[in-house]
Amino acid sequence: MRLDKLLGSQTDLSRKEARQVIKDGLVQVGDTVIRDPGASVDPETETVTVAGTPLVFKEHLYLMLNKPEGYISATEDRTQKTVLDLVPPELFRDGLFPAGRLDADTTGFVLLTDDGVFAHDILSPKHHVEKTYIATLAEPLTEECLEQVRGGIELKDGTVCLPAEVRALSEHEAELKLVEGKYHQVKRMFAAAGNRVVALRRTAVGDVPLDPSLAPGECRELRKEELFILKTRSK
Ligand code: URA
Numbered sequence: 118m119r120l121d122k123l124l125g126s127q128t129d130l131s132r133k134e135a136r137q138v139i140k141d142g143l144v145q146v147g148d149t150v151i152r153d154p155g156a157s158v159d160p161e162t163e164t165v166t167v168a169g170t171p172l173v174f175k176e177h178l179y180l181m182l183n184k185p186e187g188y189i190s191a192t193e194d195r196t197q198k199t200v201l202d203l204v205p206p207e208l209f210r211d212g213l214f215p216a217g218r219l220d221a222d223t224t225g226f227v228l229l230t231d232d233g234v235f236a237h238d239i240l241s242p243k244h245h246v247e248k249t250y251i252a253t254l255a256e257p258l259t260e261e262c263l264e265q266v267r268g269g270i271e272l273k274d275g276t277v278c279l280p281a282e283v284r285a286l287s288e289h290e291a292e293l294k295l296v297e298g299k300y301h302q303v304k305r306m307f308a309a310a311g312n313r314v315v316a317l318r319r320t321a322v323g324d325v326p327l328d329p330s331l332a333p334g335e336c337r338e339l340r341k342e343e344l345f346i347l348k349t350r351s352k
Contacts, residue, residue, distance in 0.1 A: 118159070120139055120151060123160055139153070140152055145166045146158050181325075181337055184226075186224055187221060188202065216240060219319060223319065226319045226321060239347060245350075253315050258289065266281050273308065278297065278302065293306075323347050
């Protein structure tokens with residue numbers, strides 16, 4: 118891999134900044150200072166240090182974010198804040214994107230990664246990785262509404278949803294587990310059943326719950342065991 122590409126992907130430096138840092142003589146491969154940004158390096162076998170700090174090579178990055186309201190699930194936007202704006206510099210790298218979308222007013226678990234294959238596997242309904250949501254509803258929940266959602270509800274535009282696991286948590290709160298992610302799906306499911314979602318929170322992806330110690334807006338790397346659970350479930 119090119120040295121500037123490696124630094125761009127493994128640190129918060131942009132490719133341009135990485136090139137400058139290399140030219141400034143701050144980067145060593147083994148014991149040798151390398152000033153050529155295009156030099157080839159094997160991060161699996163060679164030790165790269167930046168200003169004396171060894172680079173810990175990770176092919177991909179997996180972050181759990183507790184999304185607050187007001188951020189869109191995109192990588193960039195001219196006017197609105199995106200979930201990537203919440204990633205602190207020490208966890209940021211090129212190529213990060215949200216694996217799945219939450220509406221701007223939905224809160225909770227967003228997975229950020231630069232691993233496209235993993236994201237596809239997590240999101241594809243074929244892989245049955247459930248996303249768990251808690252929906253707060255304007256009207257009291259009825260048994261009929263729950264049955265409709267369980268059976269695979271037909272949305273107002275005629276789209277039929279897959280059967281979903283759902284249970285009442287209280288008169289105005291339901292927990293749902295969905296394996297698909299249609300546009301505004303939870304809101305449209307309850308709208309089709311004659312109710313209205315007033316707040317929505319994603320609390321888990323697969324069997325990995327949102328870490329309760331993450332304050333809104335905070336993120337952290339997935340732990341090894343969490344990633345293992347998600348990777349084995351999505352196969
Ligand atoms: N369903 C919705 O309606 N909105 C979301 O953000 C996620 C699922």
